[in-house]
Amino acid sequence: MATILVVDDEMGIRELLSEILSDEGHAVEVAENAQHARDYRLRQAPDLVLLDIWMPDTDGVSLLKEWGAQGLLTMPVIMMSGHATIDTAVEATKIGALNFLEKPIALQKLLKAVEQGLARGSAAAPVAGAVAVKAPVPANATTVAAAVALPVLAADAVATSTAATQAASISFDIPLRDARDAFERAYFEYHLARENGSMTRVAEKTGLERTHLYRKLKQLGVDLSKNKGE
Incomplete structure (x- = not known):
């Protein structure tokens, strides 16, 4: 930060x-x-x-x-x-x-x-004249990197799984407008979960202006509070 x-x-x-x-x-x-x-x-x-x-x-x-x-x-x-x-x-x-x-x-x-x-x-952060000292690479560097990456991969997997479940649960026996709203709700909740609630990144990924995105989420009844990152 x-x-x-x-x-x-x-x-x-x-x-x-x-x-x-x-x-x-x-x-x-x-x-x-x-x-x-x-x-x-x-x-x-x-x-x-x-x-x-x-x-x-x-x-x-x-x-x-x-x-x-x-x-x-x-x-x-x-x-x-x-x-x-x-x-x-x-x-x-x-x-x-x-x-x-x-x-x-x-x-x-x-x-x-x-x-x-x-x-x-x-x-430009290092002070002029300072000598950069390379830290030794631990033998288990690959394991450490994998451990750091796991939470990110897990979060993506959860977001994908949740979106897939929601999309699969959409009934074909409802009016097209309702089905479209249900799909869009699942679509935006997927991106919100994946981007940890960052409206800027969701707007970028979905190709919408932030103001339009806010209006759309409000229209669909998407709960932003549960997706907002700490």
Whole structure:
């Protein structure tokens, strides 16, 4: 789990990004302006920052320059804007921004950018000059790996078995609409169980927008609470 700081003066954007990233298992902190972001960065360094360019007090590019000048730009930063020009995006990248996302932000682009940013941050984590020491590989490494993989395989097996049982129990003697609803219910419950209740991943796997997915699940009477991961 990573700690991601979302800096944006629009409450709707902060709430949406927080919901999506929390759904992915990340810890999300928010700042409504540059000053709040400064204060947070002085207390700790997040694993990733999503930084809006246009803000009322200090714009994101200026804040990026400040962090760079103060030696605080130690984490990947992804810039966001709905009005920035190509020159602005290029300038931010030259200063040290890892990526640039144009609003409205597409879900797939957001998740891909976050994944790449966290991967870049992890790769840069070792302190300069430190010597990497390879840990010895235990003789039973294969057994350990298999033991770790078993719960995941078991969860998939349970989800598949449950879905198959539900699908097989659908009666052919009911109206087509009822049969279709029963199948769709089993279909979505299968994906919810397999993705541990992550609405973002279920939306991705089923090809539906999150808002449409929520409405569909509510219409079908799917209980989301029992599928939500801890």
